Amino acid sequence: MAAEVLYQVHPDFEEVFASPSILIDALWRRGELLLGPNNNLRGEFFELLVALALYKWDVRPFYYQAKLALIPETDYDFALWTQHGPVVLSVKTSLRERVKQAALEAVALRMVHRRAECYVLTLNHDEATNAQRKVERGDLPALSAVITASTADFDVLIQRLASSNPTAAPTVALIAHSRSVVT
Amino acid sequence: MSQFEILVPDISAIQASRPSQLTRALWSLSGGETQVGNTRGHILLICMISALAREQIGPFYVNCGVKGVPTHSWDLVFTSPEGRVIAVSANVTLKERWKNENLAAWALKKVLPQSSAYIVLHNEDEATSIGNKIVRGEAASIDGRAQIFSPDFDQFLAILKSEHLVARDDLVDRGDNQAGLGPVVF
Numbered sequence: 001m002a003a004e005v006l007y008q009v010h011p012d013f014e015e016v017f018a019s020p021s022i023l024i025d026a027l028w029r030r031g032e033l034l035l036g037p038n039n040n041l042r043g044e045f046f047e048l049l050v051a052l053a054l055y056k057w058d059v060r061p062f063y064y065q066a067k068l069a070l071i072p073e074t075d076y077d078f079a080l081w082t083q084h085g086p087v088v089l090s091v092k093t094s095l096r097e098r099v100k101q102a103a104l105e106a107v108a109l110r111m112v113h114r115r116a117e118c119y120v121l122t123l124n125h126d127e128a129t130n131a132q133r134k135v136e137r138g139d140l141p142a143l144s145a146v147i148t149a150s151t152a153d154f155d156v157l158i159q160r161l162a163s164s165n166p167t168a169a170p171t172v173a174l175i176a177h178s179r180s181v182v183t
Numbered sequence: 184m185s186q187f188e189i190l191v192p193d194i195s196a197i198q199a200s201r202p203s204q205l206t207r208a209l210w211s212l213s214g215g216e217t218q219v220g221n222t223r224g225h226i227l228l229i230c231m232i233s234a235l236a237r238e239q240i241g242p243f244y245v246n247c248g249v250k251g252v253p254t255h256s257w258d259l260v261f262t263s264p265e266g267r268v269i270a271v272s273a274n275v276t277l278k279e280r281w282k283n284e285n286l287a288a289w290a291l292k293k294v295l296p297q298s299s300a301y302i303v304l305h306n307e308d309e310a311t312s313i314g315n316k317i318v319r320g321e322a323a324s325i326d327g328r329a330q331i332f333s334p335d336f337d338q339f340l341a342i343l344k345s346e347h348l349v350a351r352d353d354l355v356d357r358g359d360n361q362a363g364l365g366p367v368v369f
């Protein structure tokens with residue numbers, strides 16, 4: 001289990017890391033040998049590292065594996081609620097075709113929440129660079145950025161998210177107002 | 184001359200009373216079963232387009248997106264005079280990508296509410312599985328699915344044939360490098 005691997009490589013929760021990207025890089029390196037080739041396990045472990053970075057740098061509250069109302073059949077890896085609406089993080093050890101899935105999920109989110117921000121986090125720097133170029137060219141228009149989690153770009157993102165003061169997501173009435181209710 | 188034309192020089196010579204029989208025969212003649220990767224997908228699409236040609240269904244666009252629905256392109260896009268889109272994805276196998284198709288269909292309907300989205304598959308088990316997901320509401324944005332050699336496919340083509348289809352370049356996104364084709368008219 002990914003949590004067991006994390007405990008093995010990070011037994012002291014108080015261990016200090018200089019930045020979120022250093023945390024990700026250091027713990028990923030420590031865990032990589034234990035994880036082996038199982039992609040699901042690697043993916044889950046990476047998610048836990050991101051969760052740990054969010055927690056340690058006070059990007060809270062955050063929602064893990066969140067399904068957002070009004071958006072069909074989509075689990076966002078991480079979701080935050082800020083004054084501008086939702087921010088979602090799609091976490092993938094490598095991208096390949098999966099950036100398209102993240103981009104579609106971002107399209108769906110932005111159709112409901114126009115000011116939503118949608119980030120893809122990955123560990124493969126080359127893939128991230130290529131995908132980010134597509135974002136900048138407008139080929140993946142709903143994505144805010146594709147970021148390598150072991151680089152300083154991730155630190156900038158974490159800092160920005162922490163300063164956006166995330167809150168618990170509000171609950172909204174599905175019928176905002178009606179003159180009367182006929183039953 | 185393409186490899187498909189070498190393998191299948193005369194589609195009209197193939198004995199097939201139904202579209203699904205034609206697609207099965209073309210798949211077999213072109214060695215679809217023994218091919219790998221993208222080639223199988225291309226053969227499947229050619230089989231489907233051949234069936235559309237035989238049934239005189241069109242016009243349609245190939246490998247195009249829909250304006251206002253970024254990121255996704257469909258294998259076939261049909262358009263109506265009222266501005267509706269019928270989007271079709273033709274896949275040998277989908278695996279987890281049915282979720283992408285469902286999301287894209289949902290986005291399509293947000294942009295053009297009367298539109299519909301269908302999936303045509305080669306893999307029978309997946310066709311059944313996606314059918315079940317549509318019924319259960321997990322893939323609620325998908326309007327239907329058909330296995331390309333089954334009577335479902337004939338029914339799907341009958342639906343397309345009953346539609347009033349016209350070319351609507353204004354609705355179609357051919358991609359940045361203009362890779363999308365069409366309108367294809369028979």
